[in-house]
Amino acid sequence: MSKKILVLCMSVLLAVMALAAGCGSDKKAADGEKVLKVGTNADFAPFEFQGADANAYEGFDMDLIRAIGKEMGYKVEINNVAFDGLIPSLEAGNIDVIISGMTINDERKKKVLFSDSYYKSGLSIMVAKDNEAIKGFKDLKGKKIAVQIGTTSAAEAKKIEGAQVKELNSSADTFIELAAKGVDAVINDRPVNDRYIVESKNDNVKTLSELLTSEDYGIAINMKNTELQGQVNAALKKLKENGEYDKIYAKWFGEKK
Ligand code: ARG
Numbered sequence: 001m002s003k004k005i006l007v008l009c010m011s012v013l014l015a016v017m018a019l020a021a022g023c024g025s026d027k028k029a030a031d032g033e034k035v036l037k038v039g040t041n042a043d044f045a046p047f048e049f050q051g052a053d054a055n056a057y058e059g060f061d062m063d064l065i066r067a068i069g070k071e072m073g074y075k076v077e078i079n080n081v082a083f084d085g086l087i088p089s090l091e092a093g094n095i096d097v098i099i100s101g102m103t104i105n106d107e108r109k110k111k112v113l114f115s116d117s118y119y120k121s122g123l124s125i126m127v128a129k130d131n132e133a134i135k136g137f138k139d140l141k142g143k144k145i146a147v148q149i150g151t152t153s154a155a156e157a158k159k160i161e162g163a164q165v166k167e168l169n170s171s172a173d174t175f176i177e178l179a180a181k182g183v184d185a186v187i188n189d190r191p192v193n194d195r196y197i198v199e200s201k202n203d204n205v206k207t208l209s210e211l212l213t214s215e216d217y218g219i220a221i222n223m224k225n226t227e228l229q230g231q232v233n234a235a236l237k238k239l240k241e242n243g244e245y246d247k248i249y250a251k252w253f254g255e256k257k
């Protein structure tokens with residue numbers, strides 16, 4: 001090989017290497033800080049919601065992911081996405097992680113990686129206060145039920161014999177539908193139903209104590225990004241060890257029993 005060709009080959013190689021380095025998954029903010037693009041469906045208090053300032057996302061998940069990002073050395077950018085659009089968005093690479101009160105289950109595991117569990121949850125029922133007919137899940141047969149589309153509540157409701165399931169865009173919409181008497185019951189994650197009872201001051205509804213499922217929430221990560229999964233788990237572990245997780249938990253749910 002002539003010297004000229006060798007030099008040419010070397011420079012092409014160097015250029016390719018430089019390009020590859022610049023194309024890593026680390027997105028840099030203008031100030032040089034790495035950015036973690038987070039997807040959530042911010043209509044799910046107390047986990048994620050828009051408070052008085054619509055641009056400031058609040059909730060347990062929001063505090064937790066900001067703490068995880070900080071631990072990992074990333075600046076956290078929140079993107080508000082429809083719940084059933086979150087996994088497609090992650091698969092398309094538009095976001096790096098999902099934190100959205102998302103339950104870890106086998107069906108989702110076919111499409112995404114999950115972090116270790118960060119919260120234990122389950123589903124509960126809400127009905128009108130004067131409804132004496134529905135005392136538990138077995139009484140939902142043939143009833144009209146509102147759920148959020150794409151959720152575990154929707155999947156469970158569809159298993160109930162003869163039930164007419166209304167799939168709405170948010171848990172907030174399910175509450176509106178119940179208040180308007182468009183349905184007999186709603187199924188949501190218990191902390192979300194409980195929070196509504198306290199915050200809405202709607203005196204005409206009640207939640208039933210029975211829990212339909214036991215679920216674990218996880219942070220979802222792109223199937224290909226095992227490295228990020230490792231980083232998220234390490235950060236979560238650290239926050240559990242150093243008391244930061246407990247602080248965030250106590251802020252939203254009170255001291256752990
Ligand atoms: N835990 C349920 C699920 O994973 C509901 C989550 C809904 N989350 C939300 N931000 N709307 O299906």
